[in-house]
Amino acid sequence: MSGDLPAVQPPCGVIRSRLAAVPPSAGAARDGGVSHGQPRNRMRVAGRFSSLCLLAFLAAGEAAVSGAEADTATPPPQQNNERAPSAAYSHEPDCRTVQGHAATGNAAQEERPEEKMREYKDAYHAPVRVVFRGDTGAYLDIVMLLAALGSGLFLTLRGMATRALVVQLIACLAYFGFVRGGCVCPIGAMSNALAALTTPEVLGLTMLVFLVAPLAVALVAGRVFCGTVCPLGAWQQLVWRLGKPLRLPQWAHRLIRLCPLAMTAAVVWSAWKKDEPLICRADPFVPSFRAARSGLQSLANRLANRLANGFDEPGWVFAGDATTWLVFGVTLLICFFIALPFCRFVCPYGVLLGIFSLVASRRRSVDQDRCVQCGACAKVCPTGAIGPDKGHAFQVSMAACVQCGRCTGCCPTAAISCPKAR
């Protein structure tokens, strides 16, 4: 699937004419579509290795979840209320209850023979439930996030091969989006963190890690989370890589960057004044995540029930209504023509990551001695993060760059480094 995607953007004619001035070593690196100074094969092997590691993690995670299935044959969790309904699922406490009634009640004590009880016990099967998100699931989420961030950081720092990146994106979309169901994402965790200032119990450990870990990585190498881990970003990037994005002028990109600032203000206000995560309502991709998670859960329940009790759970579970699905479809369509619309028009967490990325220690930068100012990087950049400054020297804005690595891959003179320490 990923093989269909072009590894590098073919340089335009202007660039070709200038290539004569380029040293041959740079030309060799250009063919690889990877950063200069790195042998092509080693990069590929490294990329493959890291994506394999990620896939192995994913498989291990799913195995752990399905392993938990067997354990959840015991009664699933109950709700906390003062009535303490101990007998909602399993028949064992149920029978105890009935025996209790028999002991205290004075009517028809002898009319309840033991075989009746046994019959009733045999007739009732406690349904098997697969709980996707117990405490184990929450810790698994944290481990997966750290693994994905580590893998993304590795890919970014080493100058990612497109194929490895696409594998990483698909894996992250599959786990953080479809298996995990999208919630809580770091974008929503922003609101929770703000709301937690007044009511601390709304911020769980998972939310805290999902909020803090991407920011910590941003201090190292910029918005690695946006480009390699975020499931919303993954949807957009995958469609963008297949799509035909329109080229916007630089001033339009600059104007667009103001939109999420307004959104950030709105989200902060909403969390502060009304205790509501506003951004969760603006998330266009969430119906796909919820539907996938419901479907997987339903499937798991069916399998578990069939194995344990010999019957299926009837019905299929859906999530989301027509409006949300319509919004999802339209957003994907927009992604086809405008690169990363949600990230650039809406995402308040991107603003936060951008602020942290401004001071990142490892920065993507243009080597001014090598740059021939062909502008190929500015054409492929999805966020307009790269462009000529006042002195006509090309610069990368770390605040806007989502570390997709396309500029590094397309530069005919290999002048754009992957993030490196100064």
Add this chain to the structure above:
Amino acid sequence: MEQRQESASNQAQPQGKADAKLNRREFFRTAGRGLGACLLAGISGRWLWMRVKDDPGFSPQTVWKIDPGLCVQCGQCATACVRTPSAVKAFNDENLCSNCVVCYGHIRNHGAPSPEIDRQPKVCPQNAVTRIPFAGGMDGYYLYRIDEEKCVGCGLCVQECNHRGSQSMFLMIRPDLCLGCNECAIARVCPQQAISRMEGSQLAAAQG
């Protein structure tokens, strides 16, 4: 350390204004990085300290719950949930149930004779409430069980039971069905604000 080395090299080979500017920029970046790291460490540290101090057995996640004392069974739970059918289900607490012959949460025609009751029109539109004769006799105990596959969480049986009966039925967000949306769609429309977040550890404690 890095900063000092750079400034030392600058002193050794003064390059003029451009380098001084670069140096200043590097200084601000380092300072900003330190500030950001302190901020993140501060947030995490404060959160952890608070949790460890308040309750040692904390859970990494939060879950949604319905407060049965506030719930008025308005029926929004059945429709507002992002899942279809809803993650909210009705339950009958066997500890509180009076095991009546005629159950208010089961049928509407309360004068019906006992053998006819299963053929009466039901309160539940999904016909999820079932009456199980336990003792076998005419005036014995009856168990009322709510079929969770059929239940959509409309709360009609709960309403009847709470207004006239022994108040043993209640609505509950099933933690295994709940998708754990960051903003619960039902909580948004709940007229009583009966749905709130709580820590997963409280849930575990409540289960015993």
